Amino acid sequence: MLSPEAEPFASGRDADVYSIDDEWVLRRYRDGHPVRDEAEFMRWVGNHGYPVPAIGRVDGPDMVIQRLSGPTLADAVIAGDLGPVELGEMHADLHRRLHAIPAPSGAAGQVVMHGDLHPYNVMLTADGPVVIDWRNAEQGPAEFDIAMTAIIFAQVVLDPAFAELSELLREALNSYLANSIDPTPHLPTALASRGRNVTLTKEELALLPKQDQLIRSML
Structure with a gap:
């Protein structure tokens, strides 16, 4: 498991997002849901030019992804x-x-x-x-x-x-x-x-x- 700071800076219905540095964040599922399939879909569409965050490390329920700037x-x-x-x-x-x-x-x-x-x-x-x-x-x-x-x-x-x-x-x-x-x-x-x-x-x-x-x- 990856070890970011203790408190998330953003949370959704089933995942929390933690800061790593100025370029990367960690998204972690609270229920332990594995992210492998999710990451594979993101890489697939990203390789076809679709706008998704870049992916770093994937480990169980953890996915290190590109930090994005801007509002939803x-x-x-x-x-x-x-x-x-x-x-x-x-x-x-x-x-x-x-x-x-x-x-x-x-x-x-x-x-x-x-x-x-x-x-x-x-x-x-x-x-x-x-x-x-x-x-x-x-x-x-x-x-x-x-x-x-x-x-x-x-x-x-x-x-x-x-x-x-x-x-x-x-x-x-x-x-x-x-x-x-x-x-x-x-x-x-x-x-x-x-x-x-x-x-x-x-x-x-x-x-x-x-x-x-x-x-x-x-x-």
Whole structure:
């Protein structure tokens, strides 16, 4: 195991990020989840020119990755530095670029799916947006990946805890769907997968049917 400073400087639902130096950080899963597959997907898309952090050492649940400077897209929108329409267009473009990369297996109809592409998983750096947190990456149909992002956007639109962001994210979701392929063929599968996410609260899970309705109303 790697040994960074004792306290993380950032934390997500299932991982903590520790500072190593000016160039590298350590991302560690709290449940011990191994990062080997995640790292392999990141290296694969990075070798095809997709914007991901450079990877250093990988060890069990630990991944040393490039330190990025800049806000997340979510923080940029909240600060008023990025508009909702631009946010939706940016996410659609990131998915188009990702889905143009051949799947490692070469299977027909399969692409690399991020599986969790939302505004807190994109850093807005001086060189452009960089996509982070590839834990859910796998091969599959592009429509599933599009549907999953739409579901996450819709959750924030409908969640009373984020009422102040509701209209902004509604506009962003509409922009995202308008600039993406139709996700409806895999929307039911993506909703079922989201329903099995153990990090979601029962209140968040209860919103899934309304998320389905909202997404379909925009298509």
